[in-house]
Each structure stands twice: as structure tokens, then as C-alpha cells.
Amino acid sequence: MSETIAALITPGGRSAIATIVVAGPKAGSAVDRHFFPLGKKQASTCQIGDILVGHWRDSAEDAGEELVVSRTAADRIEVHCHGGIAAFRRILNHLVAAGCREIAWSDYAHQSESSPIAAAARIALADARTSRTAGYLLDQYNGALEAELTAILGLLDAQQTSDAQLRLQSLLATANFGMHLTKPWKVVIAGRPNVGKSSLINALVGYERAIVFDQPGTTRDAVTAAAAFDGWPVELADTAGLRESDDAIEREGVARARKLQSAADLILLALDQSAPWTDEDQQLLAAYPNAIVIHNKSDLPADESSQRPAGLKVSAQRGDGIEQLNTMIGHTLVPTPPLHGTPLLFTGEQVAAVQQAAAQRPDAAIQTLRTLLA
Structure with missing residues (x-):
């Protein structure tokens, strides 16, 4: 220097x-x-x-x-x-x-730092929100990704293109998980008005983040809170109740809610188990087939409609089922966590470079990967 x-x-x-x-x-x-x-x-x-x-x-x-x-x-x-x-x-x-x-x-x-990847991991560690995600980034800092890229370069140099391509694709498969090590998973609570979405977000984060009011349609804009489920950082959003309305402000709130839901990693579909099952409930169930179905207000007498789907019964007021819901959210976001020491792509630059290398001829791929490691 x-x-x-x-x-x-x-x-x-x-x-x-x-x-x-x-x-x-x-x-x-x-x-x-x-x-x-x-x-x-x-x-x-x-x-x-x-x-x-x-x-x-x-x-x-x-x-x-x-x-x-x-x-x-x-x-x-x-x-x-x-x-x-x-x-x-x-x-x-x-x-x-x-x-x-x-x-x-x-x-x-x-x-x-000795390499761009070690430097990127050191910088990413500062943005890790939980000790669990920090552990995976520490693996990359200690050389897991660099060793894998070096091994792939060796395969390309030896003209073992098929094996190199398989390992490049395996690396790309880690990108979604790796990028979330510094950017929280987005989890959105959806449902009709007055099913207890605001109470639910308060129960999940452990403090009163959202305003709770008994008038339907109160939440007009998204309320977000930082949380962690099973060690995975999450941005939890409570959005406007989904219904048709003549109120221009409420319609805008619903539009924003749908936009957030379309970009979410996971939807929590909140239903009121004490209210009769409706066509609107059925439509929401069809719109979000991969959602975690939550029957809130289990502290109240239940509606026994035969159309009501299976789901987790919770009471945001009493706390019934909240711990089980916490676990379910974490396991749904990351069903099978990678083993520690697994090489992971964790920045957009790394993902773009490996995507480029996977689409290139071997000589160009070698140059791309060497640039990433240089």
C-alpha cells in the first residue's frame, strides 16, 4: 500500500x-x-x-x-x-x-481482504440480522464459495465441461437462499377486513406494532415489522383487508396490499374461524394456494362450516397457536437448510457472473469466473 x-x-x-x-x-x-x-x-x-x-x-x-x-x-x-x-x-x-x-x-x-469474495462476505456479515444467517456468511468468508469456484475452474481447465456445468447449476440453485442471508424474507398477512390481521402481526412480533380497531377497513397502508422465525430474518407486513369498496383511499390500500402480496415469499392467509364461511373466503383460498391458512379467533365459538379448509387454529388475543405458527413460518421459508460449509452465492454480482459462466463456452466461462475470483 x-x-x-x-x-x-x-x-x-x-x-x-x-x-x-x-x-x-x-x-x-x-x-x-x-x-x-x-x-x-x-x-x-x-x-x-x-x-x-x-x-x-x-x-x-x-x-x-x-x-x-x-x-x-x-x-x-x-x-x-x-x-x-x-x-x-x-x-x-x-x-x-x-x-x-x-x-x-x-x-x-x-x-x-485476500479476495473479492472474502471482502463481500465481510461486508455482508455486517448486514446479517440473525446469528443463523451470519453463520452461513462466515462459511463463505472462510472460503466455502471460493473453494467451489476454484474447483469448477479446475474442471473447465481439464475440459470436464459437463461436471463443471452441473456444479454451476448447483451453485445457482443456492442463490435465492444466499441472497436472503442479508435481505429478509417477505411475509405478508392477507385476508378480509376485521379477521384479526393487525392483532396477528402484534402477536407474532411480540409487541404492539399495528393499530387494532374493530372497524373493518381500518388498515389502509402496509404496516411492516422486522422479525425472525427459526433464525431466518423476516419482514412481516400487515396489509389492508381485501374487499371491494367505494372508498378511494381504501381501494388504494387494497391495491397496495395486492402488490405486496404478489412479491411476497410467503402469504399468511388469515380467516375468522368464528364467522360464517363466505364466497370471498373461498376466492382468497383459490387465489393463494400456497399460503399458510390460519383460522384466527380460536378463543371465540367456531363456525363449523363444512367448506372451511384445514388450517392452523390460533388466537392472536390469547396467544394460542402462535408458537406453532412461528415454527411453521420458518420451516415453510426454508424447508431444508443447507449444511454448514455449503458454498452459497450471496450477492447479485456473484449470481450474475455464475449465470453468465453457465451460458458461455468453456474458455469464456473460465475468464468470467477468474474475474469473479481475481
């Missing part, structure tokens, strides 16, 4: 500690300009692994901020300061004035 860079590698905002990396040939001298250690050893002369406590000052007369500095490589020093924006911004400004170039942490990841 010919230049010296400075990068904030912890999330910005209010936090206890922020970490700034200073890397390059002038890292030590740049830090020395404003870091005054409590001992005799300065940042530029400390050894790898040394931890120094001192103050970051504008000048020797300034009281400054107490912080910790550590050398983590021959050309890299970490500054650990207060996590407030003003604190780390002041230090970064001083480092830029000392000759460093400030870069985004994602750019630093690409500079410091």
Missing part, C-alpha cells in the same frame, strides 16, 4: 467505542501527530500487539480525549475512541490533515 488511509470500521452513531484503522507507510507518524501516550513509547515505535493508553489532542496543551491505540500489523494502527460521532469525526479530520486519505469501511474491506 503506497498511500496511507484512514477508515472508520465500526458503525457510525451513538455507541460505546468506535474503531478507526490507519494503514499505510505513514500510519505511525500520522497518529503520533495527535496521540500523546501516557508512557514513553509512541505509536510509531510500538510493536505489533502493543496497546497504548493516552490522549488524542489538538496540541500538547489540550487536555484531549483519553483513548487506546494498538498496532495490529507492521503498517496498520487501530485507534479506539469514544463512539460518538463528534469524537471519531474529530480524529478522522486530524488524520486527513496529517496526510491520510479517508475511505469507507467497505472499501477498506476490499483493500485488506
Whole structure:
């Protein structure tokens, strides 16, 4: 690295500690300009692994901020300061004035990692919402995808095109799961007005996210909440009740609901088990054949219509069946989770490159995959 860079590698905002990396040939001298250690050893002369406590000052007369500095490589020093924006911004400004170039942490990841895939996995890990999805991304960071792509390149080089094509297709089959490791699955609650959709979303997320009111048609726009089911991150949406209406606002709400439902990974079809079965219920059942059917309000006397389909009985008010519904959602989204260590495509760039390679002649495919790995 010919230049010296400075990068904030912890999330910005209010936090206890922020970490700034200073890397390059002038890292030590740049830090020395404003870091005054409590001992005799300065940042530029400390050894790898040394931890120094001192103050970051504008000048020797300034009281400054107490912080910790550590050398983590021959050309890299970490500054650990207060996590407030003003604190780390002041230090970064001083480092830029000392000759460093400030870069985004994602750019630093690409500079410091051994391969583009490791860098992409490191960046994706910051967006993982659950420990379960983070585990799969950690597998990719540790080389699962890179090893598979390297093996496919070996097959192409050896002119074993059929075997290479099979493995490319197997990789592409992981794309939907892999992309959801950083982007939550979208689960939408559908149903007629006043079947308890708002109460249901509140019960599923464990707090009052949606407004509950006994007037049909109250929900006019989608209400979303972040949740996790069986370790899979989900964006749960409560939408307008599906019915015909003369109210222009309600019609717009229904139109938005249908748009959300068409893009959903899973539909929860909520039905009122205490109300008579209707033609509208039957039409919704036909419109969403792959939905999880939920008979809500199981705490009320049940309508025993013979037309009522099988489904999970729940009470959003009392909590009956909610735990079972949580499990069912997770298992429906991911029926068979991949084994840990499985290579996965987890970015749009990777999916596009592997799709391109699968459609190319062997010599062009080799070049495409090498570019992805370079």
C-alpha cells in the first residue's frame, strides 16, 4: 500500500467505542501527530500487539480525549475512541490533515481482504440480522464459495465441461437462499377486513406494532415489522383487508396490499374461524394456494362450516397457536437448510457472473469466473 488511509470500521452513531484503522507507510507518524501516550513509547515505535493508553489532542496543551491505540500489523494502527460521532469525526479530520486519505469501511474491506469474495462476505456479515444467517456468511468468508469456484475452474481447465456445468447449476440453485442471508424474507398477512390481521402481526412480533380497531377497513397502508422465525430474518407486513369498496383511499390500500402480496415469499392467509364461511373466503383460498391458512379467533365459538379448509387454529388475543405458527413460518421459508460449509452465492454480482459462466463456452466461462475470483 503506497498511500496511507484512514477508515472508520465500526458503525457510525451513538455507541460505546468506535474503531478507526490507519494503514499505510505513514500510519505511525500520522497518529503520533495527535496521540500523546501516557508512557514513553509512541505509536510509531510500538510493536505489533502493543496497546497504548493516552490522549488524542489538538496540541500538547489540550487536555484531549483519553483513548487506546494498538498496532495490529507492521503498517496498520487501530485507534479506539469514544463512539460518538463528534469524537471519531474529530480524529478522522486530524488524520486527513496529517496526510491520510479517508475511505469507507467497505472499501477498506476490499483493500485488506485476500479476495473479492472474502471482502463481500465481510461486508455482508455486517448486514446479517440473525446469528443463523451470519453463520452461513462466515462459511463463505472462510472460503466455502471460493473453494467451489476454484474447483469448477479446475474442471473447465481439464475440459470436464459437463461436471463443471452441473456444479454451476448447483451453485445457482443456492442463490435465492444466499441472497436472503442479508435481505429478509417477505411475509405478508392477507385476508378480509376485521379477521384479526393487525392483532396477528402484534402477536407474532411480540409487541404492539399495528393499530387494532374493530372497524373493518381500518388498515389502509402496509404496516411492516422486522422479525425472525427459526433464525431466518423476516419482514412481516400487515396489509389492508381485501374487499371491494367505494372508498378511494381504501381501494388504494387494497391495491397496495395486492402488490405486496404478489412479491411476497410467503402469504399468511388469515380467516375468522368464528364467522360464517363466505364466497370471498373461498376466492382468497383459490387465489393463494400456497399460503399458510390460519383460522384466527380460536378463543371465540367456531363456525363449523363444512367448506372451511384445514388450517392452523390460533388466537392472536390469547396467544394460542402462535408458537406453532412461528415454527411453521420458518420451516415453510426454508424447508431444508443447507449444511454448514455449503458454498452459497450471496450477492447479485456473484449470481450474475455464475449465470453468465453457465451460458458461455468453456474458455469464456473460465475468464468470467477468474474475474469473479481475481
